[in-house]
Amino acid sequence: MSLRQKTVDLKKRMQGALQGGGEKAIEKQKATGKMTARERILAILDDGSFHEYDLFVEHAGKDFDMDKKYLPGDGVVTGTGTINGYPICIFAQDFTVAGGSLGYMHAKKITKIMDHAMKLKVPLIGINDSGGARIQEGVNSLAGYGEIFYRNTLASGVIPQISVILGPCAGGAVYSPALTDFVFVVDKISKMFITGPEVIKTVLGEDISMEDLGGARVHAEITGNAHFFSESENDCFEQIKKLMSFIPWNNTKKAESFPPEKPRHKLFKIDDVFPTDSKKPYDVRKIIMAICDDSDFFEVQELFAANIVIGFARMDGQTVGFVANQPMVLAGVLDVDSSDKAARFIRFCDAFNIPLITLVDLPGYLPGVDQEHAGVIRHGAKVLYAYSEATVPKITIILRKAYGGGYIAMCSNHLRADFVFAWPTAEIAVMGPEGAANIIFRSEILGSTNPEETRKKKIEEYKEKFANPYVAAAYGYVDAVVEPNKTREYILHSLEISGHKHEERPVKKHGIPPF
Amino acid sequence: MENDEIKEEPIEQPDYKPFVVLGDEYQTLLNTMFLNRKPYKPVDHKKIYSFIPGTIRKVFVKEGDRVKKGDKLLILEAMKMNNELCTLVSGKVKKIYCKTGEMVTKSQLLIEIV
Numbered sequence: 001m002s003l004r005q006k007t008v009d010l011k012k013r014m015q016g017a018l019q020g021g022g023e024k025a026i027e028k029q030k031a032t033g034k035m036t037a038r039e040r041i042l043a044i045l046d047d048g049s050f051h052e053y054d055l056f057v058e059h060a061g062k063d064f065d066m067d068k069k070y071l072p073g074d075g076v077v078t079g080t081g082t083i084n085g086y087p088i089c090i091f092a093q094d095f096t097v098a099g100g101s102l103g104y105m106h107a108k109k110i111t112k113i114m115d116h117a118m119k120l121k122v123p124l125i126g127i128n129d130s131g132g133a134r135i136q137e138g139v140n141s142l143a144g145y146g147e148i149f150y151r152n153t154l155a156s157g158v159i160p161q162i163s164v165i166l167g168p169c170a171g172g173a174v175y176s177p178a179l180t181d182f183v184f185v186v187d188k189i190s191k192m193f194i195t196g197p198e199v200i201k202t203v204l205g206e207d208i209s210m211e212d213l214g215g216a217r218v219h220a221e222i223t224g225n226a227h228f229f230s231e232s233e234n235d236c237f238e239q240i241k242k243l244m245s246f247i248p249w250n251n252t253k254k255a256e257s258f259p260p261e262k263p264r265h266k267l268f269k270i271d272d273v274f275p276t277d278s279k280k281p282y283d284v285r286k287i288i289m290a291i292c293d294d295s296d297f298f299e300v301q302e303l304f305a306a307n308i309v310i311g312f313a314r315m316d317g318q319t320v321g322f323v324a325n326q327p328m329v330l331a332g333v334l335d336v337d338s339s340d341k342a343a344r345f346i347r348f349c350d351a352f353n354i355p356l357i358t359l360v361d362l363p364g365y366l367p368g369v370d371q372e373h374a375g376v377i378r379h380g381a382k383v384l385y386a387y388s389e390a391t392v393p394k395i396t397i398i399l400r401k402a403y404g405g406g407y408i409a410m411c412s413n414h415l416r417a418d419f420v421f422a423w424p425t426a427e428i429a430v431m432g433p434e435g436a437a438n439i440i441f442r443s444e445i446l447g448s449t450n451p452e453e454t455r456k457k458k459i460e461e462y463k464e465k466f467a468n469p470y471v472a473a474a475y476g477y478v479d480a481v482v483e484p485n486k487t488r489e490y491i492l493h494s495l496e497i498s499g500h501k502h503e504e505r506p507v508k509k510h511g512i513p514p515f
Numbered sequence: 516m517e518n519d520e521i522k523e524e525p526i527e528q529p530d531y532k533p534f535v536v537l538g539d540e541y542q543t544l545l546n547t548m549f550l551n552r553k554p555y556k557p558v559d560h561k562k563i564y565s566f567i568p569g570t571i572r573k574v575f576v577k578e579g580d581r582v583k584k585g586d587k588l589l590i591l592e593a594m595k596m597n598n599e600l601c602t603l604v605s606g607k608v609k610k611i612y613c614k615t616g617e618m619v620t621k622s623q624l625l626i627e628i629v
Binding site for chain 1: 529531534536537538539540541542543544545546547548549552553555567568569570593594618619620
């Protein structure tokens with residue numbers, strides 16, 4: 001055969017494999033509002049950058065007449081490409097081929113691209129759209145999942161790992177996304193659960209729809225399994241591209257820097273949104289936007305545990321991670337979910353050299369039987385652990401309330417914040433004025449002729465003496481009390497000064513965080 | 516201070532609710548997790564609830580029977596496991612709310628003892 005003939009033969013073979021599950025299956029996929037695996041990859045990556053590998057891999061099933069079946073690419077598309085010029089390893093399960101079911105070779109393709117990502121030290125994106133294990137391949141499918149989980153774990157903290165759920169992701173399959181750093185879901189398309197509605201119905205007699213059990217909204221709002229929620233696949237891909245611009249390729253690098261930009265002060269002014277009365281709510285995200293470059297704040301887990309706000313922004317073009325109590329929701333308390341949410345984010349930032357900026361305004365941990373019994377001690381401790389462990393530059397701004405355990409937990413001087421600044425409105429105290437006065441002056445209040453009057457007087461007295469930043473500043477726990485409008489300047493200077501920060505931690509195999 | 520108050524009148528005010536933390540009251544939004552929390556009820560060993568959804572396979576007692584602490588009351592099958600439910604208190608079976616073969620949900624009242 002001539003070279004030309006050989007090339008024609010190659011093209012013919014490729015065409016066969018590239019058709020995926022065939023026209024009918026593709027039609028079916030589109031009817032449910034979903035793109036095909038290759039379309040998704042092309043939509044995420046830079047134009048013309050995708051290079052596919054293992055196109056000719058064939059499945060390894062021998063039993064149940066599987067040896068007579070041809071599954072193009074064994075139901076998964078793998079390759080490399082770029083996003084905004086960033087190198088990326090990517091795989092996408094192809095639901096049109098045997099329902100994207102995971103067999104031995106399917107898993108092999110995934111683990112091969114994962115190994116590539118680790119070797120090349122570049123981020124990994126996995127698009128999940130699969131009915132689950134390929135039952136016909138038995139224990140080999142289980143082995144496949146196990147090999148993926150193991151690699152997810154080893155890659156954790158070395159390269160950023162992103163999971164995109166664009167279809168069902170059920171049973172053991174859900175644990176791969178759970179082990180990765182960021183999970184993207186799309187309304188009405190994503191479904192994640194360990195056991196589906198049918199099993200739940202037959203075994204437990206509970207009736208629930210797939211959407212209510214493990215739909216996108218459930219994971220974005222209630223379980224916290226998802227980090228980014230969107231209405232369509234295209235919106236989701238835009239979110240992925242934006243996220244990639246904020247994070248580095250791997251744990252030895254810093255995120256790409258951008259040209260510095262000023263906040264949009266016309267739209268976001270601290271004076272306009274910030275009430276000095278610590279009992280009044282406001283949206284802390286507007287404070288972040290009044291501080292960061294171009295007022296561009298990219299929030300993570302926006303819908304889950306909204307009493308804490310986490311996300312990425314830039315300060316003078318450099319990526320930073322913001323963690324801020326949200327007084328607008330549950331007064332900004334730390335509880336089981338918000339602690340968990342914050343702690344994981346802090347650890348991501350620390351692993352990937354992203355400085356942390358913490359905005360503090362909370363009355364403490366949430367009291368209540370449900371919280372205590374849900375393990376608020378264990379979960380709350382995660383925040384302490386994550387902040388103490390982190391060695392990236394840590395800058396804390398105390399805006400208003402910083403009471404009790406909440407004060408300590410929110411990256412205080414004691415957990416080795418590099419810089420702690422307080423606004424003149426800060427109230428750093430063991431608890432709120434009313435609660436404290438009621439305990440300290442209890443006998444005086446009860447013993448007086450007019451207890452209500454005395455109570456009010458004592459509360460005022462306590463407020464006057466302790467509800468300010470100056471007691472903490474007198475002990476050096478606050479480095480500077482700053483004018484709110486100079487916050488950005490202080491943060492920029494702190495970041496510049498700590499550009500070469502190097503902090504050691506005791507040598508150990510690994511710590512034992514409370515999870 | 517007065518100036519602050521004038522500026523604080525937003526166009527659309529969210530539905531803030533009072534929320535007390537350790538004696539101090541704050542204005543804030545309450546999230547669904549908080550609103551859906553279950554109020555605490557002290558454990559009453561005289562009421563036997565299903566601890567897991569499943570099927571009642573056998574009921575060993577009748578209404579009016581005397582039972583001693585540790586006596587078997589019924590078998591609740593769940594996740595392919597036959598769970599024997601025993602009483603933690605002695606007394607008389609007041610009422611049985613389930614029957615053999617019935618599917619029960621979690622935390623459903625099965626038997627009451629007096």
